[in-house]
Amino acid sequence: MSFQTLESRSIAFAAMCQAAYLVDKIANKGICPDAVAFNASLRSIVRTDSAAPLEIFGGHESLKLGYKTVVAQLDNVDGSRNMQVTKYVAGLIALERKLSANPGSLNLLGERINQVNRQLAHFEIDDSSVLSNLDSIYKDLISNLGPKIQVNGNPSYLQQDHTQHKIRALLLAGVRAAVLWRQVGGKRRQLLLSRKAIVHQTKQNLLRT
Template structure:
């Protein structure tokens, strides 16, 4: 692999920006999976950090009149590559998994894939249905405005239970109305805790928002089917840029 010259993050290509947005979807899916399997009591600081970054960005992502928009920059919604590192690693891992011996497509069959990967793919499909429905779009925008207006009352804490609950409700009022729903698997006892389920749904909501950003940048399902090598190449380029930023 040939090293690329040092680049500042704002000089990302359209394709690299799209990969970062896609990594946001996979980060949300991975956080959903971790929370469902381990619960809130076992969540660590890094997981909370990654969720907080997704919540910040999801409150700022808005629908656009025309798609795609090549001027969009994923890092306008994040501080840097570190905010999406969990998603980049999970995306790379998902693309590296061996496919079925007799696949119907280049996407691994969901029963054989990781649960979090199946959540990510489901979010990509759900996003389009949600944003084609004006009523759902209005619900999302109202939830964003409500949270941002009340943010000062939540001690400037994006992980405040009230913010998590509002995001969870926005998910229920939109994606929760579409069949089939995303079925999250986890520890049965954990789902009896409302704060636990709210965090799962809030994570899924951020995934929907990142999926929308991905589509705003020209993201399409066929890119996952036929463009796996290009996505992997962009992930590795981003990793090199991150390394060079640290070394600078």
């Protein structure tokens, strides 16, 4: 079964936007505004054996925040576009391209994700030890592929280790979504040329939540 469809691309792009939105909120507020979305984004990192995009994220409900973010970013009817989210999504796409061109990093990433899966036999995905592990994976294997994503926010929160771990774990989830987006035929030019079609499909997805 082919997943090279607009629906699949809209799911993967929503997952990218969801991770970027959560990064922005945690960086500025210090807390996660949506635990369901946060956990779904992180779990997608370790779901590497599922081909169906929706299965990777656990269903439409888990991407509700992402769908709303896509509509705000691309439709922008009420001026609700968040330029930080736009910047983070662009950075995730750029990092994914660097990662996909680096077989060594991809192999190491697979090994490190297997370690996280073993860890999940004993801990929940949002446990501090798991977040620390995901943070390390992003720093070791993704961040240095460059250019680095500069996260803006409240310095008093950004200086906290736990906040940093959450943010880097989400950026790793965003790169995972960018990998999927490319696998199902996603291209940057579609965000300009097929904007209306993406928004329409995303609104259809939102009705299923």
